[in-house]
Amino acid sequence: MSLKINFLTLICCTIFTSFMFGQEGKVTINQDKHIAVLLDLKKELNKTENSTDRYKIQVYSGNRADAESTQSKFNAAFSKWQSTIVYEYPNFKIWAGNFNTRLEADRSLKEVKQKFSSAFIFKPKK
Numbered sequence: 001m002s003l004k005i006n007f008l009t010l011i012c013c014t015i016f017t018s019f020m021f022g023q024e025g026k027v028t029i030n031q032d033k034h035i036a037v038l039l040d041l042k043k044e045l046n047k048t049e050n051s052t053d054r055y056k057i058q059v060y061s062g063n064r065a066d067a068e069s070t071q072s073k074f075n076a077a078f079s080k081w082q083s084t085i086v087y088e089y090p091n092f093k094i095w096a097g098n099f100n101t102r103l104e105a106d107r108s109l110k111e112v113k114q115k116f117s118s119a120f121i122f123k124p125k126k
Contacts, residue, residue: 055105055123059083059094059116067092070116077115081108095124 060070067085071094074083083096096112099105105121112119 053100053123055097055099055102055121056095057081057097057099057105057109057112057119057121059096059112059119061091061093064092067094070094074116078112 059074060067071083071085074094074096078096081097083094086093086095097105097108099108102121109119109121
């Protein structure tokens, strides 16, 4: 009798495990269509974001009036890079660009130095 029970248990286990391994899984992701738009927006924000991992070019450092006139000249000559006036005691500074790599900044600095010879590359501490 014990042999029949063991044999029957073995057959049942074999049948049930064959059903267990025969399953296939399928994953469906339901996602709002606006998520792709938000991700693209975030990429754009990251390009313009003030980050310490980015390089900038300092074009000018000095008094406010000269900083404003230099910024106007810079914007007229180099519209592809956004420039901002930053105040760091005791000077007003013009920072331009937002470069991901030092190589990008070096290439841009060559162009900028043709009109603004005192320009240099740095990484903001903010």
